[in-house]
Amino acid sequence: MAFKDLDPLLHNQLRLSIISLLIGVESAEFKYLLDKTEATRGNLSVQITKLKDAGYVDVKKTFRNNYPLTTCKITAKGVDAFEKYVDAISGYLNK
Amino acid sequence: MAFKDLDPLLHNQLRLSIISLLIGVESAEFKYLLDKTEATRGNLSVQITKLKDAGYVDVKKTFRNNYPLTTCKITAKGVDAFEKYVDAISGYLNK
DNA sequence: ATAAATTAGTTTATTCTATAAACCTAATTA
DNA sequence: TAATTAGGTTTATAGAATAAACTAATTTAT
Numbered sequence: 001m002a003f004k005d006l007d008p009l010l011h012n013q014l015r016l017s018i019i020s021l022l023i024g025v026e027s028a029e030f031k032y033l034l035d036k037t038e039a040t041r042g043n044l045s046v047q048i049t050k051l052k053d054a055g056y057v058d059v060k061k062t063f064r065n066n067y068p069l070t071t072c073k074i075t076a077k078g079v080d081a082f083e084k085y086v087d088a089i090s091g092y093l094n095k
Numbered sequence: 096m097a098f099k100d101l102d103p104l105l106h107n108q109l110r111l112s113i114i115s116l117l118i119g120v121e122s123a124e125f126k127y128l129l130d131k132t133e134a135t136r137g138n139l140s141v142q143i144t145k146l147k148d149a150g151y152v153d154v155k156k157t158f159r160n161n162y163p164l165t166t167c168k169i170t171a172k173g174v175d176a177f178e179k180y181v182d183a184i185s186g187y188l189n190k
Numbered sequence: 191a192t193a194a195a196t197t198a199g200t201t202t203a204t205t206c207t208a209t210a211a212a213c214c215t216a217a218t219t220a
Numbered sequence: 221t222a223a224t225t226a227g228g229t230t231t232a233t234a235g236a237a238t239a240a241a242c243t244a245a246t247t248t249a250t
Contacts, residue, residue, distance in 0.1 A: 020187045
């Protein structure tokens with residue numbers, strides 16, 4: 001029972017929160033993720049970008065009521081990575 | 096269901112491996128942890144020291160066959176922290 | 191009309207962390 | 221006596237995390 005590698009991208013509290021939230025919904029707005037994670041805007045912005053660059057989430061930038069609106073949606077790749085992560089870390093948890 | 100904080104000390108692959116291994120045994124030698132984790136000696140040494148400084152493990156330094164021998168044992172505080180960590184991260188995993 | 195505050199983020203600068211590489215001391219073997 | 225091995229520790233550097241500062245436009249108050 002060797003330890004499996006933990007995807008460094010997901011092994012981060014905020015990014016894991018984001019993915020965890022996105023798993024449960026069709027898509028989520030920046031503000032929604034901000035409220036749920038209680039992160040700072042800057043940190044949230046950075047971590048969303050990393051997840052986007054990895055292909056784990058799709059980010060759509062539009063406008064609503066004249067204000068910018070950022071919407072995030074987990075990709076198939078993201079779902080897959082999350083499932084692998086859950087499987088891997090489970091190996092660390094059950095003694 | 097807010098996200099609980101993940102103890103930064105345990106939210107690290109190698110340190111979590113160490114604790115995970117120590118949970119299952121009475122005590123473990125440096126070499127044993129080295130083999131099981133497949134870490135470098137340097138990194139293992141550093142991370143054991145951090146766990147010791149946090150009071151999560153007791154480290155005993157003796158000699159065997161004239162060679163230094165480092166033995167690690169998880170403390171009650173370490174067990175407690177691990178259980179809290181398992182509880183916290185579980186909240187991220189089940190969608 | 192213009193100053194102040196709000197929305198919705200991004201960029202940057204700094205601190206913190208992780209890790210490999212280098213090092214150390216003593217013992218053993220060639 | 222010179223490598224090699226055992227069993228680690230220390231340090232140097234790269235990378236990651238995050239708060240603070242910034243951008244750009246909109247709305248509200250004066």
